[in-house]
Amino acid sequence: MEKTVKFFKKPITATLIAIFCGFLVATVILAVSGYNPFEAFGALLGGIFGRPKYVSNVIIKSTPIILTGVSVAFAYKMGLFNIGAEGQFIVGAVAANVVGIVCDFPAVIEVPLVLLAGVAAGALYGGIAGWLKAKYNINEVIVGIMLNWMALYFSNFVCNVERFHKPESDGAYAIHESGFISFFTNWKTTEAAAEFVQAHPFIGDILRTDANAGILIAIALTFAVSFLLYKTTKGYELRAVGSNRDAAEFAGIDVGKNMVQTMLIAGALSGIAAAIAIAGNNPHGITQLSAFESNGLNGLSVAFIAGGSPIGCIFAGLLFGALLYGGQSIQYVVGAPSEIISILIGTIVFLIALKDMVPVLIDKMGKRGVK
């Protein structure tokens, strides 16, 4: 009994319980609406694992939200709620796109340039929110939301500027090919490639997608952030301020400076997420937005599901990406509205919020046995 109690007290257990209960709720809603939940979940699994192409697309879809998740988780360690990740993502995309259009260098320079543009724009945008919070103590949630909207309209504005606007489309020009980080972009379209694909259907299927190096960059960055947080003095300071501002201040740590630095890094992470998307996925350029694409907003959910742990964001991001991508199959195969996935995710996040209750409940239940 004691071992069971201990298992249930681990933080990851609460997360798994939340995910499980989320599926339960989704099952009930589907059943009540007249759909077979097991068929729906079967379609979901098929949509994720059915073909190598699907798995590749899941990874591609997960890459940006892993990074925005890390962005949110990182800021949360500091006690800051980076809802502005969406705006940082958007400006990162704009910067990456513009730089990728204006500059035309060989890949070895172009790729870092494009990625750094995303980093710089995202960092700047995040820094604004951090500075406003440090200097004027303005709630970063409100500022983040306002900046998100401003970024959206700004992106559309740039999209329509003549220099960047791609004729007969609602987007901008793609970046120069030298900036691409997708695998074998040109070779994919050759005849030799076609033969290869015939002979090796598995890899061939993957090559049909935008498979790119983004996931590797994302994982590397995640580990770097984790190292920063737990092994360096800067990470110590950030966590101290996030946990107890007053004590950190009394110990001589500069709270305001650390706040701005945190938001700069968080913004940079969201910014590079966007740059990776531009460099890695078609159409390699921004498009007219009528609403948020939610890469940043989904980062919030990813960070919460990951329990605020940067490494956890890798798994949470993959889970999320899988649900989002595979969820499209539900509507296709079973006919149920694909919003059920959003409901599923919303429920999971809601239950995650309650997870502090789990150890308390388990304590009480454990005691019922002992009298």
Place this chain on the structure above:
Amino acid sequence: MMINTITLLLGVTLLYSTPMIFGALGGVLSERSGVINIGIEGMMTFGAFAGAAAGYYSGNPWIGVLCAALAGGVLALLHAVAAITCQADQTISGVAINLLGPALAVFFCRLAFDGSTMSYPVANKLPKIFGSGAEGIWANLNVDIMVVVALLFAVAMWFVLYRTKWGMRILAVGENPAAADTLGINVYKTRYACVILSGILAGIGGATVTLGIVAQFTQTSIAGQGFIALAAVIFGKWKPMGAYRACLIFGFSQALTVVLGGGAIAVPTEILAMLPYVLTIVILILFVGKSVAPKADGVPYVKGRR
């Protein structure tokens, strides 16, 4: 010409402000009792859908408003359970509500309206104050009756909070729940009531859009009004009349984009569209100063915790 522009501006301002006013009043009430409610946007969206759907199927906009209020209240109940009984992180819970609200709205929309993400237009919208035949300047000012209702609600909330004993208790619970507890005031019941009411108000605010401004629910019916309502709460220093005025200012800046966007001044539409949001940030910098949030805002109350 001048008076036409002025009345047009006034009318559009009132029109756009009203949903946010309801949302903001809900935010004020919830936070005054000590519970942060970030989920206003989600509650408004769900309420907007419920209102449009009920309004379509019943043919009566007021039934729509009632259903919208219920929808908002139900979502708020979830938030209340999480925040008050489970002492969860109120910010995460609010974000979850913002995910669930629109998801549930579109999900049920598809079910109720043949797989479409838009509801069918209602036959009868909310009545306008000058009736349906107004012309000229009066047409500009012919806003729907919810504008008046919003003002009444704001005044009523001010009165209840600052002149009655229930308001006094709500304020006490938000400032020092332990003190209220020792005087026999039930902190949990008070907070539950305020959070659910804030959801009801948000739901009504959503219905104001889909039954008043337009006549149907779409995926972009509620696009940020809930968050601007939050900013209005802070800008209005957590006072009902302050939040009311703040919403008017935001509504005005949105009205400007509509009126000016007609081409009188050659500003790109996207830049104009940024105006309300830039204005919010500028105002927050200039006017907020010291935070005057209720002292116990966002802190779950636990008996006996020292």
Place this chain on the structure above:
Amino acid sequence: MEIRKDYAVQMRDITIKFGSYTALDRVQLDVKKGSIHAVLGENGAGKTTLMNILYGLYQANGGDIYLYGEKVEMKNPNVAIAHGIGMVHQHFMLVDNFTVTQNIILGQETTRAGGVVDLKKAREEVMGIVKKYGLEVDPDAYISDISVGMQQRVEILKALYRGVDILILDEPTAVLTPQEIGDLIDIMHKLVDDGKTIIIITHKLKEIKASADYCSIIRRGKYIDTVEVSKVSQEELADMMVGHRVKLVVDKEEAKPGDVVFEVNGLSAKDNRGVYVLKNLSMQVRRGEIFGIAGIDGNGQKELVEAITNLIRVESGTIRINGKNIENRTTRETMDAGISTIHEDRQKRGLVLDFSVEDNAVLDTYMKEPFSRKSILNRKEIRKFASGLLKDYDVRPDSCEELAIRGLSGGNQQKVIIGREIANNPDLLIAVQPTRGLDVGAIEYVHKMLVRERDKGKAVLLISLELDEVMNVSDTIGVIYDGAIRCTFKQGEVDERTIGLIMAGGTLDGKNS
């Protein structure tokens, strides 16, 4: 003892558990009507918990409550209030941005039709009670603007407004000057003359001797005994409270002070409302000396510490350590100059509760070698340092380096802080309220540490609201009033009454300033 009608309160076999922790174990209490009855115990003994049960804030897991011979179910404070029980808490339960009158009527508001509050009538009723008992308050003032003494009177008025017959006072004298304590005892006698019963929770032996008729002792959640106060000595009370012989005076040799190492001259600073709260303050501390500052809360002690540690701006004047000026520098520069501080609020300023014990141990020094090199933390060195510290200062539980420090008791947390600050080898060690919330054993320990530092030749600045502590531990005593040090005495030079007078603004020649 049997249940009797002439006993206002009788509690039998009261037991309460919080989780797996038993806070009270079959506790008894018998309070005679019309008496002043003290409940004595150390910090954490359970006395406040017992009274919270009587007031209906907590529900006991077992046991019964009888009022005037009748059994009563104390489900919530409303029941207690209806039976005439009122409680003045140790940490005042007042709404800061309400007025005095609003706070008094909250929960039992006088209303007109429709629930509208009738403030005028309420004010009249309040002033009626004020006149009857002589409790001076300003009915229209906001709580945030009035003195602590007046706040306490508001709390008592809250109880009287509800027609209290049994008044519970929880540690009422913690925030009062000796004179105000005398006033409070007078008020208590007036109430008792009016037929009311008073229960006073305290750990102050002197006040029990001065005011109470009877005293019940609680130790670690268990009931020990009830005694007639006139028949026991303070030492006997202390022994019963702690369970073993207790020394009430600090053991130390004569001080051998050296030259001045810390000097403040003409220091003036404003608080966060822009009002001057340090007014031309000057003082000197020597090596090998414990300088204690006595004073009532709110006379500038907090701001003095903030000025020294550079958390607030100094408008004029200088602060010098070892001849070096440190006013208006950074907190880190002050620390590097040789000043370490044990802050009064250990959970707010002294520790990061979520961090492990070892991470807290290097809160001041993580950025220096050997704990980190080129910004990378050296976990091995941190562990070594922490282990040494935990052993030297006997921190329990054993080997807790990795545990979150939140899990340690108050006394052990304080030991970690003291060990950390002393390890910095400061020239001046500032200790602010270092024994707040600690039990007698831990208090003894802290005082021993301060004396040890003094004997090592360090300068120690002790700031405490417990006059006894200042008078027992310090070699030199400075009295702070209204932002400046008014008088300085050597230990033993003057008596408590004189110091109390100056603390309240009087002068040595007997006139009040």
